[in-house]
Amino acid sequence: MSKKVILAYSGGLDTSCAVKWLKEKGFNVICYLADVGQGQNFQTVKTRAMKTGASKVIVGNLKKEFVEDFIWPSLKANAVYESKYFLATALSRPIIAKELVEVAHKEKASYVAHGCTGKGNDQVRFEVTFAALDSKLKTIAPLREWDLPTREAEIRYAKVHKIPIDVTKKKPYSIDKNLWGISIESGNLEDPWFEPTEDAYQMTRAIVKSPNKPCYLKIDFKKGIPTKINGKKLDGIKLIGKLNEIGGRYSIGRSDLIENRLVGIKSREIYEAPAAKILFEAHKALESLVLDRETLHFKEVVGLKYSRLVYDGLWYTPLKGAIDKFVDSTQEPVEGTINLKLFKGNVIIVGRKSPKSLYKKELATYGKGDKFDQGLAKGFIELFGLPYKKG
Numbered sequence: 001m002s003k004k005v006i007l008a009y010s011g012g013l014d015t016s017c018a019v020k021w022l023k024e025k026g027f028n029v030i031c032y033l034a035d036v037g038q039g040q041n042f043q044t045v046k047t048r049a050m051k052t053g054a055s056k057v058i059v060g061n062l063k064k065e066f067v068e069d070f071i072w073p074s075l076k077a078n079a080v081y082e083s084k085y086f087l088a089t090a091l092s093r094p095i096i097a098k099e100l101v102e103v104a105h106k107e108k109a110s111y112v113a114h115g116c117t118g119k120g121n122d123q124v125r126f127e128v129t130f131a132a133l134d135s136k137l138k139t140i141a142p143l144r145e146w147d148l149p150t151r152e153a154e155i156r157y158a159k160v161h162k163i164p165i166d167v168t169k170k171k172p173y174s175i176d177k178n179l180w181g182i183s184i185e186s187g188n189l190e191d192p193w194f195e196p197t198e199d200a201y202q203m204t205r206a207i208v209k210s211p212n213k214p215c216y217l218k219i220d221f222k223k224g225i226p227t228k229i230n231g232k233k234l235d236g237i238k239l240i241g242k243l244n245e246i247g248g249r250y251s252i253g254r255s256d257l258i259e260n261r262l263v264g265i266k267s268r269e270i271y272e273a274p275a276a277k278i279l280f281e282a283h284k285a286l287e288s289l290v291l292d293r294e295t296l297h298f299k300e301v302v303g304l305k306y307s308r309l310v311y312d313g314l315w316y317t318p319l320k321g322a323i324d325k326f327v328d329s330t331q332e333p334v335e336g337t338i339n340l341k342l343f344k345g346n347v348i349i350v351g352r353k354s355p356k357s358l359y360k361k362e363l364a365t366y367g368k369g370d371k372f373d374q375g376l377a378k379g380f381i382e383l384f385g386l387p388y389k390k391g
């Protein structure tokens with residue numbers, strides 16, 4: 001009996017070559033294709049995998065779980081990597097890896113494989129998750145092992161082996177897409193001085209082409225999770241889809257950064273995440289209304305750590321689990337409505353209200369009805385500044 005391997009398959013050049021390469025090594029290859037909202041034609045991709053030599057293709061619809069168990073927790077934590085990356089790719093890896101492990105168990109396979117290169121973060125995210133969930137599974141990373149150092153070499157390999165791939169279209173970028181956003185790298189973006197041309201962006205319009213009037217949106221939250229847009233209840237997948245569409249039109253959520261990869265390389269990547277940008281701004285605005293100062297400030301520190309845990313592939317780890325519990329315990333009062341407008345790439349918060357609001361007009365006001373006793377401030381400042389008093 002040949003050895004069984006479950007391959008995380010995308011239908012692209014790398015994983016298509018990987019199917020063939022694994023078969024040549026004597027494996028029975030089962031392809032696992034995850035639907036995380038990338039909007040692919042799964043039938044075409046399935047057929048391609050079978051033609052390339054897979055013995056079976058399994059498509060997993062992970063969208064709902066991706067939103068509820070991966071995206072929402074990172075939103076509640078306000079996790080943004082290096083201030084600009086909403087972690088769309090990084091969040092999708094642990095869920096795909098977890099599914100791969102489950103499929104391996106069901107299919108009684110002792111190997112799992114992925115199509116990540118040896119230079120990126122994704123290999124770490126996959127393999128750390130495999131190890132955390134079942135350390136007996138053996139991992140194969142064809143791209144680290146085979147002798148196909150360039151895209152051209154892979155295309156030659158595909159041609160020689162009659163692998164059905166799409167090489168007619170010129171693909172200048174490496175793109176990873178899901179519900180939560182899109183990551184775009186390589187090609188001319190490898191020059192940090194090079195200004196990305198409009199063809200690089202897939203989800204958002206250029207600012208000059210975005211509408212000249214703002215678009216107002218009201219977003220409702222319950223326990224830190226968005227539930228409605230303009231009063232209309234929507235499930236998570238639809239809500240994100242709608243915000244991506246509207247936000248994209250208003251050029252929301254583009255970012256361009258030199259980021260620090262876990263493996264020590266600085267790389268240039270551009271991202272688009274309209275829904276993520278809108279929801280992060282709205283969520284933070286609501287938290288500022290309902291959370292007390294110390295919790296709010298501590299959450300900023302926690303969010304920073306959370307973003308690194310996600311980026312570094314440490315999803316299934318004790319610290320990440322403990323932080324989730326802490327974050328959840330802060331989200332009970334994060335309920336209410338944010339009024340915002342989208343305009344030329346900006347998300348502008350214009351109003352907020354909540355039944356759990358801690359804002360007290362009678363303390364803040366400079367007008368009538370002031371209940372704040374200014375006389376108390378004198379003694380407070382005296383003691384507050386005491387440790388630093390000179391002379």
Ligand code: ARG
Pocket residue numbers: 087089090121122174175176183184185269
């Ligand atoms: N740099 C991002 C990360 O490590 C995205 C990686 C995938 N990017 C891509 N363009 N294929 O999470």
